[in-house]
Amino acid sequence: MKTNETRNAAWKGIALRGWQALRQPLVATIFGLLVGAAVILACGHNPIEVYKEMFEKSFFKPYYLFSTLTRATPIIICAMAVGMSWRAGYINLGVEGQMVTGTLVATVVALFMPGPPILVAIIAWLAGMAAGALYALLPSVLTWKFNVSMVITTLMLNYVANYIASYFVTYPLKDTSGDGLALQTPEIAAEMRLPRLSSTSTFNAGFIVAILVVVFMVFITRKTVFGYESKMGGFNPSFARYGGTKQVRVMLITMALAGAIASMAGSAEVFGLKYRYADGMLSSTSYAWTGLQAALIADLDPVGMFFISIFLSGLQIGGSAIQRSLGIPLEIATIIQCCITLFVSVKLVIRFVKKPKPAASAKGGAQA
Amino acid sequence: MKHITKVYGSLYANDDVHLTLDKGEILAVVGENGAGKSTLMKILYGLEQPTSGEIYLNGELQHFRSPHDAIAKKIGMVQQHFMLLEPCTVAENIVYGREPRKNGLFFDRSAAIRITEELCDKYGLHIDPRRLVKDCPVGLQQRVEILKVLYQDADIIIFDEPSAVLTPQEVGELLATMRKLAQMGKSIIIITHKLHEVMTVADRVMVMRLGKYIQEMPKSETSIEEMSFLMVGRHIVEREVPPQETTGTVLDVQDLVLAGPDEKNILDHFSIHVDAGEIVGIAGVSGNGQSELIQCLTGLLPPTSGQVVLRGQNMAGRSVGDIRSAGCACIPEDRYLWGCAAKASLTETSIMAHQYKPELSRHGLLNSKGAKGFTQKLLNDYDVRNSGQSQKAGELSGGNIQKLIVAREMEQNSPLLIAAEPTRGVDIGAIEFIHNKLLQKREKGDAVLLISSELTEIMSLSDRIYVIYEGHAAGEFRKADATEEALGILMMGGTLHENE
Numbered sequence: 001m002k003t004n005e006t007r008n009a010a011w012k013g014i015a016l017r018g019w020q021a022l023r024q025p026l027v028a029t030i031f032g033l034l035v036g037a038a039v040i041l042a043c044g045h046n047p048i049e050v051y052k053e054m055f056e057k058s059f060f061k062p063y064y065l066f067s068t069l070t071r072a073t074p075i076i077i078c079a080m081a082v083g084m085s086w087r088a089g090y091i092n093l094g095v096e097g098q099m100v101t102g103t104l105v106a107t108v109v110a111l112f113m114p115g116p117p118i119l120v121a122i123i124a125w126l127a128g129m130a131a132g133a134l135y136a137l138l139p140s141v142l143t144w145k146f147n148v149s150m151v152i153t154t155l156m157l158n159y160v161a162n163y164i165a166s167y168f169v170t171y172p173l174k175d176t177s178g179d180g181l182a183l184q185t186p187e188i189a190a191e192m193r194l195p196r197l198s199s200t201s202t203f204n205a206g207f208i209v210a211i212l213v214v215v216f217m218v219f220i221t222r223k224t225v226f227g228y229e230s231k232m233g234g235f236n237p238s239f240a241r242y243g244g245t246k247q248v249r250v251m252l253i254t255m256a257l258a259g260a261i262a263s264m265a266g267s268a269e270v271f272g273l274k275y276r277y278a279d280g281m282l283s284s285t286s287y288a289w290t291g292l293q294a295a296l297i298a299d300l301d302p303v304g305m306f307f308i309s310i311f312l313s314g315l316q317i318g319g320s321a322i323q324r325s326l327g328i329p330l331e332i333a334t335i336i337q338c339c340i341t342l343f344v345s346v347k348l349v350i351r352f353v354k355k356p357k358p359a360a361s362a363k364g365g366a367q368a
Numbered sequence: 369m370k371h372i373t374k375v376y377g378s379l380y381a382n383d384d385v386h387l388t389l390d391k392g393e394i395l396a397v398v399g400e401n402g403a404g405k406s407t408l409m410k411i412l413y414g415l416e417q418p419t420s421g422e423i424y425l426n427g428e429l430q431h432f433r434s435p436h437d438a439i440a441k442k443i444g445m446v447q448q449h450f451m452l453l454e455p456c457t458v459a460e461n462i463v464y465g466r467e468p469r470k471n472g473l474f475f476d477r478s479a480a481i482r483i484t485e486e487l488c489d490k491y492g493l494h495i496d497p498r499r500l501v502k503d504c505p506v507g508l509q510q511r512v513e514i515l516k517v518l519y520q521d522a523d524i525i526i527f528d529e530p531s532a533v534l535t536p537q538e539v540g541e542l543l544a545t546m547r548k549l550a551q552m553g554k555s556i557i558i559i560t561h562k563l564h565e566v567m568t569v570a571d572r573v574m575v576m577r578l579g580k581y582i583q584e585m586p587k588s589e590t591s592i593e594e595m596s597f598l599m600v601g602r603h604i605v606e607r608e609v610p611p612q613e614t615t616g617t618v619l620d621v622q623d624l625v626l627a628g629p630d631e632k633n634i635l636d637h638f639s640i641h642v643d644a645g646e647i648v649g650i651a652g653v654s655g656n657g658q659s660e661l662i663q664c665l666t667g668l669l670p671p672t673s674g675q676v677v678l679r680g681q682n683m684a685g686r687s688v689g690d691i692r693s694a695g696c697a698c699i700p701e702d703r704y705l706w707g708c709a710a711k712a713s714l715t716e717t718s719i720m721a722h723q724y725k726p727e728l729s730r731h732g733l734l735n736s737k738g739a740k741g742f743t744q745k746l747l748n749d750y751d752v753r754n755s756g757q758s759q760k761a762g763e764l765s766g767g768n769i770q771k772l773i774v775a776r777e778m779e780q781n782s783p784l785l786i787a788a789e790p791t792r793g794v795d796i797g798a799i800e801f802i803h804n805k806l807l808q809k810r811e812k813g814d815a816v817l818l819i820s821s822e823l824t825e826i827m828s829l830s831d832r833i834y835v836i837y838e839g840h841a842a843g844e845f846r847k848a849d850a851t852e853e854a855l856g857i858l859m860m861g862g863t864l865h866e867n868e
Contacts (some may be wrong), residue, residue: 085708223736232716235709241668242698242706244689244719 012275021065025297025308028343036336043328050322054333058318066203068271072313074099074282076210077265078291080217085136085258087300088230089237090251094139094154095262096288097161102132102263104165107270107277108173110188117191121271124192128267129260135161136259137252144248149331162283169279186280194272206272210306213261217302221259230254240274262288290316293341312337372421374407381407382418384581390525394546394556396566396587399576399599400767400795405559408576409526412557413445414438415724437674444522448529448766448793452501459497462516484855490634494550505655505770507538514545525549527558531565543569559793561599563592575599581787609807609829614643617677618695618784618815619665624674624684626660634660635671636839644783647806648818649830651855655822657839659701662819667691668697679783693720697780698772699773701788701819705717712753717761717769718743718776742779750775751801757809767794774802778809784808788819803829806852823852837861 037047057064078095085092106128113120139153162180166183175186194205221227230250233240241247266282282288290312291305297312298304319333374382381406397405409417412423415434423430425441430437437444452461454497459480463575468479493511501509504724505518510530517525527546531539546569550556560566561687567572567587574584575598579867582598619642626635642648651660665676667688677682683691700706709715719739722728727738743757750771761769774790787806806816806829820826826833829841833850835858842858857863 126417223734225723225734228716228719228723228734232712232720235711236705237708238705239709239712239720241688242700243664244667244687244692246687246689259427 022304024299024344025304025340028297029311029339031343032336032340035339036332039332039335040328045326045328050326050328052327054318055314057321058314063201064317064321066198068202068310068314068317069207070203071203071317072203072310073206073210073272074265075283075294075313076270076287076306076309077213077288078262079294079309080213080291080302081084081258081262081265083217083298083300083302083305084220084261084294085254086295087234088254089234090140090143090248090254091151092139092154092255092258093134093151093264093292094136095258095291096283097154097158098132098135098259098262099266099288100158100161100282101135102128102259103266103270104168104277105131106267107185107188108168108261109212110192110271111173111185117189121192125264125267125271128263132259132261132263133256134259136262137254140252140255144251154260156362158283160279160334164228165277166279170275173277175276182278187274187275188271192271192273192287194268202273204272206268209264209268209272213264214302214306219263220262221302226250226253228255265291290337294336296341297344299344369408369412370422370424372408372411372423373419374411374416375419379454380579380600382411382421382654384421385576385579385581387412387574387581389555389557390630391523392550392553393553393572394558394570396565396570396573397557397559397576398566398573398595400561400797403576404579405576405598406765407557407579409445409557413443413526427492439522442521442527444520444524445526445528446510446517446530447587449637450509450513452509452512454500456497456501457497458499458501458504458512458515461501461512461846462487462497462519463755464516466520483519484515487518487690491515491518491545491552493545505538507534507541509704510534510538511545519603521707524556524557527560529559529561531562532559541566541836562593563796564593565861568591570629579603596796601793612645612810612831614645615813616644617641618644618679619817620675620677621665622677624661624664624676625672626664626669627672628658632838633672634839635674638674638836638840640696640786640841640844642784642815642817644815644833645810645813647810647829649833650817650819650823650836651823651826651833651859652836653859656859658788658819658836660839661836662698662701662786665691665786665817666696692780692782695783696793697721697777697782697784698786698846699777699788699790701792702769703773704762708761708769710760712761713758714747714761714764714772714842715739715743715751715757717772718746719730720776721780722776746772746775746779750805767798769798770794770803771798774805778805782814784815784817786817786819789821790818791820791822791825799825822834823855827855829850835859 036107037051040047040050045055058068059065078099081098106124109124110120113123133214135157137151139148139157142148142153143150158359169183169185175182176183177186177272197203199206220235221231229240229245232243233247233250237247256361265287267299269282281284291309292306294309294312298308315333315337321331322328323330369385369387372382372385372387385404385408385410397408399405407416407775408499411418414435414437414486417433423432430441448545455462459477462484463480468476469485471474482495488494493515495508495511495515495803501512504512507615530542534542541564546556546558558570559766570587572584572586573595575582575595577599596695621638621640624635624638625633628634638657638661640648650658650661661671664671667683667686667690670685674681674684678694678696681694683694704710719728719742722742723734728735728742738759746752747754751766752768752772752775754768764772769791777785790802794802806818818826818830827850831847833845833847833855835855845854
């Protein structure tokens, strides 16, 4: 009897926690969809029909569901990269740059390294991760040594990465065999590509990579001392410092992991979908920023980020579907997505404002 | 307030509590941490809604949905943690929320200053309206809070643990202020667990324990002993600390200097030593370098020069981690800044600085079972009232989070424990408990460095006492030689010789 009661109480506790975790995103989603409905009405359409069409052509028909999951793959991985750094208190806005750098390096290795294709592919992924990690370490070292704001450096380094990548695909790496106007590298060898998981669509094993990254993220956050220390540093850096955690080390590992994860988002796109690096393929699609929004909406919870990334991807797929069939602009999806993020962020902003200041750094105390 | 009940989950924070307050009266609400005093006041101030029960004001039933409603009915509250805009002036803080305006649009700064001066004159609370709040000492900041409440024209003023952060002199002034306000017809509720303050200032006392109303009586008919018995539910015994031999130096601080932003050193050739098996107290008015001393000793701040020798090793300028592994634990002076993270669970709070111990982690992998078991042990052994390990540290009451932090640092079983303000803002029962733990540590033959602004605490626990004044050790006493007067003179920067 007693055990039954305690079990019931435990279930109630879990249900309550779950509700508390989901309440904010759910309410925000409903508000976001309402704002979207108002815009659709203003365009002279029936919102219910439009939404029906939109969700049918993103989640409920197999072909569209596969498109949604394909698009979600890099978004999920980017969300994990954002979550990795943000939960430790480092506002890394440079996931896009880290992804572009890593992907470019991975593509170059895949194109030019001799050897058995499977091995080359593995080395290419690893090289990409190393490059992404190094690119993330650059702003971290600036923060460590010169106390530069990471928000600014990571954001600016996105442009640096994008322009460098543009240079490489415009000149040295340009595919001269095909369309002369397309700024892209040649295709990677067929044996290196990730297998397709569906015969009718482009849905590929990159999604499995994304799931593995989520699992890795859950493992790091729940099961490791590093995950614990970085989380405490994110909650209250003074507390972590007082407890004797090596904060510089935690920061460098955090950012390197974030950069490595970011590179996998682009590698999944190249090896699973496009088979080549094309100029702007990772920036014009806003994968990193959608991932960032997913991370914000899910409040940095890995499993939550996974599902919200899929949801946002579905909005984008559904949005382009209704543009094709009903002539409603694609931007509807963007409006809904941004409204959801806004409604969720209201809470997030309040949280960051309330965060205690790291007291000693103001007095010029060393970080370590 | 009638039949007030407030339930959080399965916890009755208030269980059928009554409270009455007459005009011009000072009512003291006393009780241990978690007795439900603060909850009751939050309900009165509209911050929380009662699960059941009613509030009547001058015979009228009230429904307070937020502090706005309470303020409109002339109820004001002086919070324990000040809610002030630090970079702004005193006047700006006082009028904030109901600013005087020019042409209905622009903030009228000179009117704000005039209003503040009028308020100061009316209530005899003097302060420079143009001064920035961040430049004011804590006592003056509290005065700003009081003036703010008076500007809102409150008739009922609630003080939540008002003396927790004040120096003895400031406490005296505060109590005088309360008396004056009561004479002017304001009704005052003071939440506290400092019983001698209750005896000085209150007209009537109400005791709460574990969420329940226990008893109330006029001050004249009660005593400190009776109140503490009612609060804790048992008698508190006077402590006799037997003398004890010390065995070898654990901490030896030589010529410690920390340069300040200007010419003056924050720590100025500070030298002390702490031996195994003794409690060494550092007395001083807060702001004389105590915080920086703690930070230099624990590795949070690198000292400019000097030696911090811990068990034969000079640790000056080494990292917090190194100093901790060399055998130093620390109860921090500010439990919310250093001691915990408000959003961390109790498990996460408990394992800080224990996370590399083999029972908690191996090869960088956390042992969740070990962490849970360890946390449960701390929670049980130190009587931390909680609603489960997933509760957030920020949701515990001040005394309970302090007990958890004390537990965590005690369990380091380190040769040296630095205890900074270990009982700041906690109740009698918890103070006694924490003091006993410190004495047990001394009995075990460990060294304890006690830094506190509570002179009685220093005097009752310490074997030796140093006085810190403007960053240097102004005097050293053995327990038998220390008198409150002598310490007090040195704390204020005087010299004993002159006074004799």
